[in-house]
Amino acid sequence: MKKSRLLSRILFGLMVLCLLGYGQAAAPKPAEAPKPEMKxxxxxxxxxxxxxxxxxxxxxxxxxxxxxxxxxxxxxxxxxxxxxxxxxxxxxxxxxxxxxxxxxxxxxxxxxxxxxxxxxxxxxxxxxxxxxxxxxxxxxxxxxxxxxxxxxxxKAFTDTADPFTFSVTADLQFSRNVKHGILRSYYDKCGLKDSKFFAVIGDGHNDIGSMENSYIGTVIDGLQPIGGASRPALFIRGNHEWRGGEASLWTEYFPAPKTRSTYFTFQCGDTFFIVLDSGEDKAATTLTYHYTGDNIDDQAFREEQRVWLAKVVESPEFKSAKWRIAMCHSAIYSHPEAYMYNHLAHICQDLFKKDKPENRIHLWLSGHTHVYSRTIPGTDQIYRPGNYRQVYGGKDYDFTVLTVEGPGGVGDINNCLVNVTVDKDKISVEARTPENALMDAFEIKNDGTVVDLNNDTLPMKKTPANYK
Ligand SMILES: [Fe+2]
Structure with missing residues (x-):
């Protein structure tokens, strides 16, 4: 390169730098936004x-x-x-x-x-x-x-036989404010304040488009002002928690300590709890944009639970427990939903049928149907508001399946809180509407006998307006 050409280039570069410098010096300094002190x-x-x-x-x-x-x-x-x-x-x-x-x-x-x-x-x-x-x-x-x-x-849990009460609900598919209002009502009016722990048995939200906005932002944020930082809660996956763009993040936010999955066991006092995942309520349309498109391994997943559950019922903790309670979004019997029913039938096989009294379950708590119901153990009959009908498969089982109320259920009752008190010689169960109307009350003895505490012999035949 010629010297003159090099010199002209250097001069041009210096001019540009001067202009930039001038521009910077001449431009008014933008006011700095105050930095709020971050707590x-x-x-x-x-x-x-x-x-x-x-x-x-x-x-x-x-x-x-x-x-x-x-x-x-x-x-x-x-x-x-x-x-x-x-x-x-x-x-x-x-x-x-x-x-x-x-x-x-x-x-x-x-x-x-x-x-x-x-x-x-x-x-x-x-x-x-x-x-x-x-x-x-x-x-x-x-x-x-x-x-x-x-x-x-x-307060840390113990395995000694102290009486305790826990509360459950499910199917909280409401807007954020309505959901928070219902939870607040359960705490203020319906007994949640005195419960040792709380469980949301599935469908806590309609889908998990964003884990932190849709599920945590509504369910957990709703529990925060009512003792969420001091009362243990169980967040159990229902079919709606299988849906949404961030549904597969579930175990990142709620990793069960032993299984690292969505099914687990735990003990409180002399009660052994089994929590199962009854899956999506529809067969997977794998690798499509459908909301079941991600569920490519749901059949393998239910087989995984079957193998795990077969070991659970052989464990000393299960065998020695005085009381056994299962929690799962779907019921092992009494629900008409074919896909989840088949899912659970595969997971549970014959483990809990009444010809295996050594595996006796005392109570199965579920959601999903959105209609409160309670099975009559050992029969094909079920109590539910407004009618009294038959179910199928009930004769094989000698324990109560309770299903909580959900949105669009019966009348204007859109949800309920079920309080379960485990005592020395009985389990007492009561279901309450968000307005604290008593919907149902019964007791379960250790041999599985159920005592109805309602005045009417068939209390569920009453219309919701007649509940006391
Ligand atoms: Fe459901």
Whole structure:
């Protein structure tokens, strides 16, 4: 290149730089938006919620903004020293994505605990690629914040035979505000406030288009102001939780501790609980855009549950339990839904039929039909509001299947709360509308005998308006 040409290029470049510099100097400086002081609690976007209780164990879940590590500090009330448990993956704090699920083990049975959330929020770049600086004074400062709240406390479960009450519902396919209102009513009026734990037995939302907006943002956010940070809750998958673009994230937000899946067992006192996943209510149209298009392995999944359940009924915990309660979105019998019924028939085989009294179940709690009903054990008969009809398959089973009310059910009753009290010699069950009208009450003895506590011999024949 000739010298003159090179010189002209350098001069042009200097002019451009001067213009840019002039422009920068001349342009008015944009007013800097004030940076609001971010509180540690702003980093927690939902929760915390307590789930998967077991004697001496519990999972604390919550969601955070991405980029921070998350853990829990906990201690028995009245003690000084905090213990820590972090969300880790293969030995490292997990700082990606947003779902946090922290299992606490080794808790004192019946012990009262308080906890707080601890977040690792790196304020400085960790290091540049390939540059690993030596430890200096600055590196010794822990970059953590605490999120504390007086509601962050719980009582650990025990396996001793203390009486307890738990509450269940299902089919909460309402708008966010209506759902929150129903949950609030259950807490204020219907006994949820005094329950040891709460279970949503499927269809907590219509679909999981976004896990944090649709399910967590409505169900868990609704529980938050009514003791959600201190009362364990079980979030059980129904057919509607199989639907939606983020449905397959379920186990990232709610990983069951032993199975890492959607079916699990747990104990409370001398009661053994089995939770099953009855799947989608329609056969999969795999690899299509249909909402069942992802369910390519649902048949393998039910076989997986069958193998697991066959082992569960052989376990010492199941065999020695005084009471056994199953929770599943669908019923093992009495529901007309063919696909889920077949699903459960495969999972359960003959394990719970009445010719196997050693596996006696005392109560099966379900949802899905949206119509409150209660089977009469050992018969093909069922109580349900407004009528009294026959079901099929009931003669094979000697335990009650209770199905909760749902939207569009009978009359203007759109949901119900079922309170179950496990006592020394009986299980007492009552169903209440969101307005706290008693819909049904009965007791179950240890030998499976059911005592109807309603005044009428066929109380479900009354119209909903007549419920006391
Ligand atoms: Fe359902």
């Amino acid at each position: 540690p609690s702003d980093l927690v976007t939902h929760g915390p919620w307590l789930t998967y209780p077991d004697p001496g164990e519990l999972t604390i879940g919550f969601t955070t903004v991405p980029g921070c590590g998350a853990g829990v500090e906990y201690r028995e009330v009245g003690t000084e020293q905090w213990k820590q448990a972090w969300h880790t993956e293969a030995g490292q704090i997990f700082r990606h994505r947003t779902a946090r699920s922290i299992r606490l083990t080794g808790l004192k049975k019946n012990g009262e605990y308080e906890y707080r959330l601890i977040l690792f929020v790196p304020r400085d770049a960790k290091y540049h690629e390939g540059n690993f600086p030596k430890l200096d004074k600055g590196h010794k400062t822990k970059q953590t914040v605490l999120v504390e709240n007086p509601d962050f406390r719980f």
